[in-house]
Amino acid sequence: MHFRFLYKRVVAVFLVGLFFASSIIWPDLSYGKSDNEVKLNGVKSSIEAKRKAAKEKIDELKRKEKIEINKLYISQRKLEATKNDIEYCSVKLHTAKSKLTVLESQLSNISYEQNISARRAGERIKQIYKGERISILHLIFAAHDINTFLDRVYYQQRLADHDKKLLQDLRLKTRRLVNAKQDIEYQKNSIVSTIGVMNQKKSQITSSISVSQYMISKLRTDRSTYEAAEKELARQSQSIASMIGKSSRRSSIRTTTDFLRPVSGMISSPFGWRRHPIFGSRSFHSGVDIAGKNRSPIRASNTGEVVFTGWYGGYGKVVIVNHGKYKGTSTSTLYAHLSSTAVSVGQEVKQGQTVGYEGSTGYSTGPHLHFEVRLEGKPTNPLNYIP
Incomplete structure (x- = not known):
């Protein structure tokens, strides 16, 4: 439609120009053929120049339309690529959420074990510092022989070592608790980052869709395309x-x-x-x-x-x-x-x-x-x- 409109304008300009040119040419016919031929050749050259200019303009419009169609193809391909990226981000988000669920479960278990260890260690400490254990002198006089005494000292030492081990386990599990919390925070930040990427991809899709819709609208109205x-x-x-x-x-x-x-x-x-x-x-x-x-x-x-x-x-x-x-x-x-x-x-x-x-x-x-x-x-x- 644009081509036809442009062509009509060129033809109209030509006709108007020819009309005014004829008003100059025809009165001169009685003065000699050669002058009229010169003037007609001049009009013809002008027409040919205008036709050439119109054709160049039409060719230019065709080239621009071809470029716009190629842009539409590129936009569609980018849209497909963006959709694939969003699917990839969705997989990453699901994976991060799964890891977060596992870490939260581990955090709960560590917290439970920490409470039990603390309670047991506290009971041992109470026994030690409140004198509920048997004193050394009592162990000596209560023992019937040296073997009994040594056995009691051995088991008493075993109890002390066990208390020490409980306290060490408590400190180790506490460190594990801190590390688990750090891992959870890292996973949360990763999820936030993933969501941000997905939002950017959505914006790109919206932009691509707008471009495609514009190009489709242009194609509908452009009959030549x-x-x-x-x-x-x-x-x-x-x-x-x-x-x-x-x-x-x-x-x-x-x-x-x-x-x-x-x-x-x-x-x-x-x-x-x-x-x-x-x-x-x-x-x-x-x-x-x-x-x-x-x-x-x-x-x-x-x-x-x-x-x-x-x-x-x-x-x-x-x-x-x-x-x-x-x-x-x-x-x-x-x-x-x-x-x-x-x-x-x-x-x-x-x-x-x-x-x-x-x-x-x-x-x-x-x-x-x-x-x-x-x-x-x-x-x-x-x-x-x-x-």
């Missing part, structure tokens, strides 16, 4: 068809089992003509959209060979699997808008094997799987093949 995107997707679709065709001709795979649903969820957008969820115009939907939980495992619909993995324009992250001949026809499946892939090119996959994880990369308004079934490289309705 929409047309370029649709043409690019059509070219990519043809490229995929060619890629699959070449792979099918080389492949000796034969598929005999029926296809399974690659992920659980409702069909949010069917196969065929529809109004595009981002651009708002009617376009042909070459697959079905299945709405599931974000990062849900995506299963191979059937046995086959991976012929493509990676970023593919508006499709985002993609996996394409060639299933060889199915009921006599070269068949393949495409899994798009993935958050990440789990297979590589040339790898043979079994039916039900995880090939990637659900996401929202490329031209997407939220987490879902775009799933295609292609016969001889051409899209067909997947609901004719999956339950």
Whole structure:
């Protein structure tokens, strides 16, 4: 729309200029052809200069729009990376909380043992200092022989050593108590730090979402960008068809089992003509959209060979699997808008094997799987093949 508006303005300026130029040229026709030719060539040169300037301006706008689309892709990728960071922080937070629970349990046990040790030591001290133990003289006169006396002295010494050991244990457990408290404080600080990181990540996500929403709004109103995107997707679709065709001709795979649903969820957008969820115009939907939980495992619909993995324009992250001949026809499946892939090119996959994880990369308004079934490289309705 911006291009058309600019073009109309250029044409309008040209027409106005031509109108005024004609008012100068036509009265001079009777004075000779050569002067009029000079003036017409001058007008033509002026028009060509304006057309060149308009084209340069349109090319500049196209370049800026391409840059903005690339920024949208970058924003989406950063958003995915930020979500992964938040998941990592959540794991760290859970781990810190678990350690804190263990330390609190240890602190409670140490405190209990400390109280028992203190009470026992106190009882021993009372016995010593209140004279409840048998005195040395009493031990001497009460003993029937020297062996009895020595035995009593030995056991008395054992009791004293035991008291000393209790006091040492008390001091050791006290130190353990202090260390445990320090560990708990460290864990608390770590949790606070983790929460701070998570809040920063949330702010980054909010900012990324705002940028993405702005870019989506711009794409909806910019018809030329929409047309370029649709043409690019059509070219990519043809490229995929060619890629699959070449792979099918080389492949000796034969598929005999029926296809399974690659992920659980409702069909949010069917196969065929529809109004595009981002651009708002009617376009042909070459697959079905299945709405599931974000990062849900995506299963191979059937046995086959991976012929493509990676970023593919508006499709985002993609996996394409060639299933060889199915009921006599070269068949393949495409899994798009993935958050990440789990297979590589040339790898043979079994039916039900995880090939990637659900996401929202490329031209997407939220987490879902775009799933295609292609016969001889051409899209067909997947609901004719999956339950």
